[in-house]
Amino acid sequence: MANILALVELTHTGHLAPSARGLLAVAARLGTPVAVTATAEPLGPETVAQLAELGAAHIHAAQFPAANSTLITPLVDALADAVGAHAPAAVLIAASTDGREAAGRLAVRTGGGLLADVVDVRMAEDSIVTEHSVFGGNYTVDAQVSGALPIITLRSGAIDEAGAPAAGELLEVTPAPSSTTNATIESFADVPEESSRPELRGASTVVSGGRGLGSAENFSLVEQLADALGGAVGASRAAVDAGYIAQNAQVGQTGVSVSPQLYIALGISGAIQHRAGMQTAKTIVAINKDEDAPIFEIADLGIVGDVFTLVPQVIELLKART
Amino acid sequence: MKIVVLIKQVPDTAEERILDPATGRLDREASDAVIDEITERALELALSVKDGDKSTEVVVATMGPKEALKSIRKALSMGADSGIHVLDDGLAGADLVVTASVLAAALRDTGADLFIAGNESTDGRAGMLPAMIAEHLGLPLLGSLVAADISAQSVSGQRATEAGTQDVSAAYPAIVTVTERFAEARFPNFKGILGAKRKPVSTLSAAELGDTGQISSSVLEVSQRPPRTAGAKITDDGNAAAQLVDFLASRRLI
Ligand SMILES: Cc1cc2nc3c(=O)[nH]c(=O)nc-3n(C[C@H](O)[C@H](O)[C@H](O)COP(=O)(O)OP(=O)(O)OC[C@H]3O[C@@H](n4cnc5c(N)ncnc54)[C@H](O)[C@@H]3O)c2cc1C
Ligand SMILES: Nc1ncnc2c1ncn2[C@@H]1O[C@H](COP(=O)(O)O)[C@@H](O)[C@H]1O
Numbered sequence: 001m002a003n004i005l006a007l008v009e010l011t012h013t014g015h016l017a018p019s020a021r022g023l024l025a026v027a028a029r030l031g032t033p034v035a036v037t038a039t040a041e042p043l044g045p046e047t048v049a050q051l052a053e054l055g056a057a058h059i060h061a062a063q064f065p066a067a068n069s070t071l072i073t074p075l076v077d078a079l080a081d082a083v084g085a086h087a088p089a090a091v092l093i094a095a096s097t098d099g100r101e102a103a104g105r106l107a108v109r110t111g112g113g114l115l116a117d118v119v120d121v122r123m124a125e126d127s128i129v130t131e132h133s134v135f136g137g138n139y140t141v142d143a144q145v146s147g148a149l150p151i152i153t154l155r156s157g158a159i160d161e162a163g164a165p166a167a168g169e170l171l172e173v174t175p176a177p178s179s180t181t182n183a184t185i186e187s188f189a190d191v192p193e194e195s196s197r198p199e200l201r202g203a204s205t206v207v208s209g210g211r212g213l214g215s216a217e218n219f220s221l222v223e224q225l226a227d228a229l230g231g232a233v234g235a236s237r238a239a240v241d242a243g244y245i246a247q248n249a250q251v252g253q254t255g256v257s258v259s260p261q262l263y264i265a266l267g268i269s270g271a272i273q274h275r276a277g278m279q280t281a282k283t284i285v286a287i288n289k290d291e292d293a294p295i296f297e298i299a300d301l302g303i304v305g306d307v308f309t310l311v312p313q314v315i316e317l318l319k320a321r322t
Numbered sequence: 323m324k325i326v327v328l329i330k331q332v333p334d335t336a337e338e339r340i341l342d343p344a345t346g347r348l349d350r351e352a353s354d355a356v357i358d359e360i361t362e363r364a365l366e367l368a369l370s371v372k373d374g375d376k377s378t379e380v381v382v383a384t385m386g387p388k389e390a391l392k393s394i395r396k397a398l399s400m401g402a403d404s405g406i407h408v409l410d411d412g413l414a415g416a417d418l419v420v421t422a423s424v425l426a427a428a429l430r431d432t433g434a435d436l437f438i439a440g441n442e443s444t445d446g447r448a449g450m451l452p453a454m455i456a457e458h459l460g461l462p463l464l465g466s467l468v469a470a471d472i473s474a475q476s477v478s479g480q481r482a483t484e485a486g487t488q489d490v491s492a493a494y495p496a497i498v499t500v501t502e503r504f505a506e507a508r509f510p511n512f513k514g515i516l517g518a519k520r521k522p523v524s525t526l527s528a529a530e531l532g533d534t535g536q537i538s539s540s541v542l543e544v545s546q547r548p549p550r551t552a553g554a555k556i557t558d559d560g561n562a563a564a565q566l567v568d569f570l571a572s573r574r575l576i
Contacts, residue, residue: 097483104450108457113538114418116448148538183462183492190486262575298550305558313563
C-alpha cells in the first residue's frame, strides 16, 4: 500500500492539535499513514504513543533546533524531507492557519498539486478524489490532481472518524533547514483551555450570538444556553467586531464553517455571509425580535421575540427536565 | 518604501454566487464583481503607511479577466500610485499552482520592500497563494495578522492561530497577510476618482512571464444543494420558550 503523509501539528508546549485524529483516519483510508512532525526537542514517548493510537504506522519526526522560533518553514522542511523518504501518494494537512501556509509552500517546493479546504476524501479507481463544499455549502465539488503529488488541506471538524491503532514506528531525522529567509516567532499567547466546552469546529450543537446581544456582559447568555445544551459557542462577525467574544468564535464566510445537528442563532439577522457558515446545519432555530430578519428564511423553528426574555426561560425549562 | 498590494476581484458575497455545473468555474455573469473585502483592508493598511510617509509608493497587482481593471482603477482612486494587471485568456481556469507561479513571476522584479495580501479569498478560501508566492520568491511570510507594525527597518505583528496568538517579525523584503480584523477601507474621494484615470497600469500576458507550469488539479463533478426552506415561525406570547424546548425534544436534540 502507498504511503500517505499526515502533517501533525504540535503546539509550542507539545500538545497534539485536534486535527491529528481526522488526518490520520483519512490517511488510513488511502494507504499507510505516516505522521510527520517538526519539533525542537525529540518527540516524547507519550506523543509517540498517542500517534500510534490514532493510527500512525510510521512517525517521521524531524528535529530542528529553531523549530519554536521559526514560523512555518520547519514544517515545510520536515514535509519535504518526508516526501523524499517515503515517496507518498498524497500529503494530508489541516486547513489551519499554519497548515495552509505549509501546504502552499510544500506544493511550490515539490511541484505538487493542491486540493484546498476539503471536506471528504475517497479512493475512486486508484485515484484520490476530494470533496469540497463551496460557496457556503451551496455546491459540492469533486476534484482530483493528476500528474503531480496531491497535497490536500482538510477542513477542521469535517472528518469525525478515528483510525485503528497502528505500530507508530519512530523514525528520527535531522534534515538541514532550508535556506529561505525566515520569519521569527518572538512570543506566544495561548488561548485559555476551555476544557468544559466542545470545540466549535465539529461540535454537534452550536449556540451563536449576534449584535442583538448588545454587550460583552449580555453575551454570557449565549454561553449559558450553550452550556445548558452541552454545545459550543459561536458568533456573528458583528458580535466579534463589537468585542463581545474572541474572533475564533466567528461563524460564516470568513469565519468557521459548521454543520452541527443543532444551530441556535440568538440576535443574529442572518446576513448571507453568516448563513454561508451554518446553513448546512441539520436543524436551525432562531430567536430575533425583527419578524422580517432573513435568518427566519432558513430556520426550522423561528421565534419572533426578545432573547433577554426567552433565553433565561429556556435555560430554566432545560434545567427542570434533568 | 515600496509596497505592493495583492488585490483580487471576486463575486460579491452579498449575492448568490453561481458555479457552472459543467466546468466548476464561476459564472461571472451571475453576480457583481467587487474587490475582495479583505484585500481592500490590505490596501488600506498600505495607504495608512503612505499617509504617515508621503514617499511611500503603493502598487496594486492582480491577476484576473478584463473586468478586473475596474478593481485596479478603484484602488488607484483610493490612493494607490500604479497598477499591475496580469491579463491572459489562457489563464482562465488556472489553479493555485499556476496562479502562484504567474503572480510570483509578475512580482519578482517589482523591487518591493513589502507585499501585502489577504489571508484568504472569499471565493476560493484556499488561504495559500501568499505562502506560495513567498516560497517562489524566497521571502519570509507573516500570515494571518490581526495587527501589524510596519517600520522602516522591519515588519512585525500579531498572528492569530487556532492555538492562540504569536508575536512575529521579519526583515524586508517580506510578505504579510491581513485578516478582516484590520480597518475597513476608505472611500475614494472626487479628486481620487479623477486622478485615477491618469495613473499608470501595466498589463502583462502569461507569455511575458515565462514558463509558469501546468494545471494539475481538475474538477470532476459539481452538484448543487437544494435550497433550504423556512419552517415554523411563531411569535412569543409567553409560551415560546416552552414550544422551543418541546421542538428540541421532538427532534431528540435534548
Ligand atoms: C466579505 C464579508 C465577509 C463577511 N463574513 C462574515 C462572517 O464570517 N460571519 C458573519 O456573521 N458575518 C460576516 N459578514 C458580515 C455580515 O454581512 C453581517 O454584517 C453580520 O453577519 C451581521 O451580524 P449580526 O446578525 O449579529 O448583526 P445585525 O445584522 O446588526 O443583526 C442583529 C440582529 O439582532 C436582532 N436583535 C436585536 N436585539 C434583539 C433582542 N433583544 N432579541 C432578539 N433579537 C434582537 C435584530 O433584530 C437584528 O436582526 C461578512 C461581510 C462581508 C462583506
Ligand atoms: N488572482 C489574484 N490576483 C491577485 N491577488 C490574489 C489573487 N488570488 C489571490 N490573491 C491574493 O492572495 C490572497 C489569498 O488568496 P487565496 O489563497 O486564494 O485564498 C488574497 O486575499 C489576495 O491578496
